[in-house]
Amino acid sequence: MQFINEAAWDRIARVIAGIVLLYLGWAGVVTGTVGTVCKYLGFLPLVTGLVGWCPAYSVFRIRTNKAQ
Amino acid sequence: MTGSEVRRRLEASDRPVIVDLWAPWCGPCRATAPIIEELQHKFSGTVDVWKVNTDTEPDIAASLGVRGIPTFIAFRRGQELTRLVGAQSRSRLTSLFEQAASGRAAAARLSTQDRVLRTAAGAALGLMAWQTGTGILYVVALLALVSGYYDLFPLSRRSPSA
Numbered sequence: 001m002q003f004i005n006e007a008a009w010d011r012i013a014r015v016i017a018g019i020v021l022l023y024l025g026w027a028g029v030v031t032g033t034v035g036t037v038c039k040y041l042g043f044l045p046l047v048t049g050l051v052g053w054c055p056a057y058s059v060f061r062i063r064t065n066k067a068q
Numbered sequence: 069m070t071g072s073e074v075r076r077r078l079e080a081s082d083r084p085v086i087v088d089l090w091a092p093w094c095g096p097c098r099a100t101a102p103i104i105e106e107l108q109h110k111f112s113g114t115v116d117v118w119k120v121n122t123d124t125e126p127d128i129a130a131s132l133g134v135r136g137i138p139t140f141i142a143f144r145r146g147q148e149l150t151r152l153v154g155a156q157s158r159s160r161l162t163s164l165f166e167q168a169a170s171g172r173a174a175a176a177r178l179s180t181q182d183r184v185l186r187t188a189a190g191a192a193l194g195l196m197a198w199q200t201g202t203g204i205l206y207v208v209a210l211l212a213l214v215s216g217y218y219d220l221f222p223l224s225r226r227s228p229s230a
Contacts, residue, residue, distance in 0.1 A: 008181055015189050019196070026200045043208070050186055050212060 004052035005063035011049045018046025071131020074120075079146030081116065084168035088119045089129055089139040096155035097138040103158050104140075107165045115168045142168040178219050186216030 006014070021042030024030040030038050048054045057063060069077075078085055088104055090097035108117040122129040122137055132141060141151040142164055149167055152160060157179075178186075190213030197205035 011185060015185060019189065019192050022193070022205070023196055026196065026202050026205060028200075046189065046208075050189055050215065052182070 004065060005057045006049070006052050006054055007065040010064040011052055014045040014049025018042045018044070018049060022046065069125065069128060071127050074128050074131065075146065078143045081143070081146070083114065083116050084142065084144045084149075084171070085116045085118055086165060086168055087132065087139075087141045087143065088117055089122050089132070089134050089137050089141070090119060091122050091137055093123075094137050100138055100155055100161070103156075103161050107161055111165050111169060115165050140164055144168060144171050178216065183216045186212050190216065 019042070021038045023042075025035050025037070025039030025042060028035070054062075074087075078087075086104075090101070104117065108115075120128050122134065129137075132139075134141075136153050138155065139151060139153050140156065140161065142149040149171070150164065152164055156164075159179075190209050190211075193205055193209035193212055197203075197209050
């Protein structure tokens, strides 16, 4: 699909990064302000990785996958 | 046959047509050929398949705006519905034939990669939710799991257009 602008490796990396950030925040590994940031910032790479579309890529016309 | 003759024949065709543009030296074309043959048999009487050798009939390829092969173009009453360029998976080619047969947009089909990624993410989030006791993570885990299989649910299939 044309709207997907992330390659497989990009999506996997984002999902892993998101899960790690969420774990750091919600499991209490990182506390305080940084922990709070991790708690909510983690959703961003997770969701963009699962969907396959990055709004920032779209704005700057970047794609890590091959255009269809 | 010239490009304009092909267009005339496509418009005159009672049945939808998949035009398969290929060449003998094209590896992906040869790899896809068995799938096309199988689908041609499966959709026999519903969708016609026209194979165009781009080496012997370059005019037709040019008239259809084809720059790379294999290219599969679905036509219905002479109107191009969609085209696929390059080697394709069985599921994408099946969608192409279904779209040609029905004339409606192909139902969204998730790739295996998508399903695996969403299932794994859902499982990891579910485990994390269970360990941390966080409600929102349960919700996100459920959403991730559902998103991996939504295209299989009857509700997600659109009704045929008039």
